[in-house]
Amino acid sequence: MSAYSPEWLSLREPADAAARAPQLLEPLRDYLTDDDEVVIRDLGCGTGSLGRWLAARLPGTQHWILHDHDTDLLAHAVAGLPRTTLDGSPVDVVTEQRDVTALRAADLDGTSLVTASALLDLLTKDEVTALAGAIVEAGCAALLMLSVVGRVELAPDDPLDDEITAAFNAHQRRITGGRRLLGPAALDVAATAFGRLGATVLRADSAWRLGPDQAELQGRWLEGWVGAAVEQVPDLLPAADVYLQRRLEMAAAGELYAVIDHGDLLVLPPSLEVAA
Template sequence: MVEQNGTEPDGAEEFDGDWLDLREPFDAAARDPGLAERLMQHVDEKARPCFLDLGAGTGSLTRWLGHFVARPHRWILADADAELMSRAFDTMMDAAEDVGWKATWPQKKALLVHSPQGAWRIEGILTNLADAPAGLPLDSVDVVTCSALCDLVSERWLIRLAAALARRKLPFYAALNVSGRERFTPPLPGDALVARGFLRDQRRDKGFSGIALGPEAPAVIARVFAAHGYKVHRAPSPWIVRRQSREMAYELALGHAEAALRHERRGAAQIRAWAEARGGQADDGQLAVRVEHQDLLCLP
């Protein structure tokens, strides 16, 4: 069921499965359905399209995008983290059962999720995505997808991937790329300091061939794929975390503070005070957060 092509890159950003589970409903609410529908129109002539999902994590994008396909199709989940990959398959089975669908593992080679519109065949490969496109089965797929990945990679990494996809005329769907400053409400005096430190953390090397794109990702994706003749479609996909989403608001505030502390040592006391205040607001249901993202669909 899971093929192993490599190991996790040194220095790569790591993600906790519980965090991915927490953010999944916010991801699903944020992604733009219009771009998903446009992608399905592009692959409409494919009887059984195959999607390769890079940095699949726990399979959040597969569970969301698969509902737009409306016919039998195949997924190959690519990630470097074996624990997340195992969790992805368990979560797929649980999600299928939650909506009354049957899930089977014929010969333990692939997970089949039997939807009313046809089976989803789901496989996995463990591969070092830092080496992409090396190690990816690009000749066997019809679409390459990712979610919340491209702001972690470098421009050099993206150029390599785009060239490989262009040679094969493969569409590229990249959801949830950070595109601007986060807004915590109500405002606090330390907001600017935390935002500055967090931005510096977004632009550090995260194990993908150089400095991460961070909020420059949407513009760079568009430019790199347009240079290969792709038509690039963009849509906003902000996280909107309302006050009642206490756990998500708390984790966002804590994560921002921890990232800022790596780079703003002189402001450490103010950042810690900010984190304590924001944590209290979140616990009291008084903290709202908006995180700007963009979805991009690049069609050959």
């Protein structure tokens, strides 16, 4: 199952929703209070899971601009976004098929809020720095959610857990297409970039917590996690195959618990002061 397929994104959506940090919403609502219409740009929107989670949690009329390179995912996202907000105001949606790494301040003119989910770790340091500069220069807020931070806890534990985790994290930081991805460093790099520009940065944990009732998601995640580790460190074979089979059997039997750590950022323009 592709990491960007509608099937995978649908399977992970409940875990994403449960993980997102709700404590970041109150300062965000306070910031958006004076906007007659909230204009939200969702970068790399996928099937729109962040929009489905957020639109109904914010008041006021909302205009969503969904960005993705995949037209099929954009169609899913438009169809699934709520049509009313927290206070019953309307939501309208448009799409833009474009490279989100090329966005600059002028492209964000009139935007109230930039959002993204599971995106920062797929970018390079230069791309994250440029995005931070564009957002701060445009004077809008940003809610950047579910960035991987490189920590995984499995129970019961296994002697290979740490080695698989290290190899996966190295894969997340790999060079692809001439680009060095940030992987688990993305959240720190983004927070530093926004902070240097004078923005207010609030951070919160947003871990997946997968129990026995989420065996299908556990299994799909394990396959992708171990697969990426082996791709990065082929010498892990055949031990990783045995490990994966053992873990999949535990998931199917309802014996596995997994915590996959992520982090969320809320960024508010430099002129604002918000209590952490």
